[in-house]
Amino acid sequence: MPIQSVRSRAVLVLLALGLVLLAASGTSWWPAAKAADKEVATDNLQRSLLLDTYRIVADSGAERGETLYFYKCWMCHNQYTKTAPLLKDLYQRKTLVGGAPVNDDSVGAKIKDGGPAMPAFRPSLSDTDIADLIAYFHSGKCCVEGENPPMNPFYRAETHKWPVPSGVTGGATGVVRIKSGDSPEGVGVQLIAPSGVRTTVYTDAAGKFEFPRMQAGSYTLRIATPVPFKPYRRDSVAIEGATKLEEIALERVAESDNLPASPELESQLSGAEILWNLPGTAEEKATLQKNCSGCHSWQQIFRSRYDEHGWSLIVDRMMHFSGTAIAVRNRPMSDPDPEAALLVKFLTRVRGPESQDAPIRVFPRPRGQSTRVVVTEYELPQQLLALHDAALDGQGNV
Numbered sequence: 001m002p003i004q005s006v007r008s009r010a011v012l013v014l015l016a017l018g019l020v021l022l023a024a025s026g027t028s029w030w031p032a033a034k035a036a037d038k039e040v041a042t043d044n045l046q047r048s049l050l051l052d053t054y055r056i057v058a059d060s061g062a063e064r065g066e067t068l069y070f071y072k073c074w075m076c077h078n079q080y081t082k083t084a085p086l087l088k089d090l091y092q093r094k095t096l097v098g099g100a101p102v103n104d105d106s107v108g109a110k111i112k113d114g115g116p117a118m119p120a121f122r123p124s125l126s127d128t129d130i131a132d133l134i135a136y137f138h139s140g141k142c143c144v145e146g147e148n149p150p151m152n153p154f155y156r157a158e159t160h161k162w163p164v165p166s167g168v169t170g171g172a173t174g175v176v177r178i179k180s181g182d183s184p185e186g187v188g189v190q191l192i193a194p195s196g197v198r199t200t201v202y203t204d205a206a207g208k209f210e211f212p213r214m215q216a217g218s219y220t221l222r223i224a225t226p227v228p229f230k231p232y233r234r235d236s237v238a239i240e241g242a243t244k245l246e247e248i249a250l251e252r253v254a255e256s257d258n259l260p261a262s263p264e265l266e267s268q269l270s271g272a273e274i275l276w277n278l279p280g281t282a283e284e285k286a287t288l289q290k291n292c293s294g295c296h297s298w299q300q301i302f303r304s305r306y307d308e309h310g311w312s313l314i315v316d317r318m319m320h321f322s323g324t325a326i327a328v329r330n331r332p333m334s335d336p337d338p339e340a341a342l343l344v345k346f347l348t349r350v351r352g353p354e355s356q357d358a359p360i361r362v363f364p365r366p367r368g369q370s371t372r373v374v375v376t377e378y379e380l381p382q383q384l385l386a387l388h389d390a391a392l393d394g395q396g397n398v
């Protein structure tokens with residue numbers, strides 16, 4: 001149930017070591033196939049980039065519009081809140097509240113410009129994004145209220161049954177080398193099974209890694225969260241028992257530790273890394289941590305851009321409304337909130353229409369004991385939800 005979803009991410013993080021419920025995306029047997037044994041410029045298996053660009057359900061069209069709506073519009077336009085009109089029958093109406101006739105131009109303009117109680121989405125939504133939202137309004141499927149969440153296009157556990165490894169050693173081994181000579185410790189090496197389940201292990205100080213023993217077959221091999229290195233991916237890698245994999249040679253994205261602040265690289269940072277990279281006082285950052293950690297990731301905040309008016313509406317909604325659908329005002333508008341005011345100033349500075357990020361840095365990778373971990377990530381059947389609780393079946397599927 002997406003309505004409950006926002007509270008669940010912290011729970012998921014607790015589950016993370018050993019059982020991470022995230023999802024995968026296209027691989028060799030999936031739509032965006034790439035030739036085997038080829039390094040790709042952007043690894044389209046990098047789920048964080050798909051999340052940040054709202055492409056976890058579809059690349060374009062009404063289904064992508066639904067994803068945008070879920071993250072950006074539903075918080076105000078839902079059946080529980082009385083403060084914004086429901087948009088379900090938008091195109092059956094003759095006019096907008098403001099009097100303009102309802103058509104793609106007027107609706108697009110409304111989304112870009114917002115209103116007294118609606119943020120202007122001009123800074124964060126492109127014409128293509130808006131076209132996808134409008135396709136969603138036309139599709140007759142608008143608007144999400146928590147029922148019938150869309151299918152996860154990359155869920156394959158039903159059609160491609162595949163055992164999930166239960167041990168921690170005895171599988172494929174290999175070595176990672178960094179071309180520039182940096183320490184190869186703490187690099188995440190990932191195998192994706194035909195079912196879409198991902199297994200990630202980490203390199204030791206010598207760059208060596210060892211997977212758990214897996215079902216023999218053909219896997220996709222990649223570096224999980226490659227930043228600060230260029231993506232590395234090989235499809236159709238045959239694994240049988242303790243297969244020795246060929247050396248993985250990684251190349252830095254930049255010679256300096258300062259990395260370009262591109263969406264591809266920024267999407268790979270953890271929330272803490274993003275906040276650390278942004279200019280701001282300890283007071284600003286601690287206030288964000290205090291008020292914005294309860295329900296969703298910081299990625300969700302920092303992938304958004306609004307002007308000051310827009311941020312004031314978003315921060316007000318996030319801090320002063322309660323209930324699962326954040327629909328009920330719990331602090332009157334007449335009661336000034338200095339923490340909210342401080343956050344609006346901070347967010348407008350670092351995520352305003354014109355804000356530019358300085359080159360980014362990443363935290364040091366795990367070392368020593370911290371590399372002794374196996375992470376298993378499962379696909380879930382549906383998207384636009386994040387569960388509170390999950391259970392495994394006898395085959396190791398969620």
Ligand code: HEC
Pocket residue numbers: 068069072073074075076077083084085087090095096097098107110111114115116117118119121133313314317
């Ligand atoms: C912070 C709350 C808020 C958010 C977020 C929000 N809206 Fe609104 N929206 C409103 C309010 C309030 C109105 C009615 C008053 C007005 O027109 O400004 C409205 C009006 C509209 C209207 C005009 C409806 C009519 O019948 O006149 C459209 C279309 C619309 N919103 C689309 C969207 C879309 C699409 C998104 C997401 C990209 C979105 N809104 C996000 C609060 C919000």
Ligand code: HEC
Pocket residue numbers: 002005006070071072075291292293294295296300301302303304314315318319322325326343
């Ligand atoms: C009470 C729970 C809650 C808290 C606390 C919270 N949020 Fe949210 N936030 C939501 C919900 C619900 C959504 C809608 C999307 C979803 O369900 O994940 C959302 C979405 C957003 C979005 C839009 C994301 C996008 O991709 O466009 C932004 C921006 C945002 N929140 C900012 C903040 C900020 C800033 C804070 C701290 C002031 C904060 N949130 C704290 C519940 C919360």
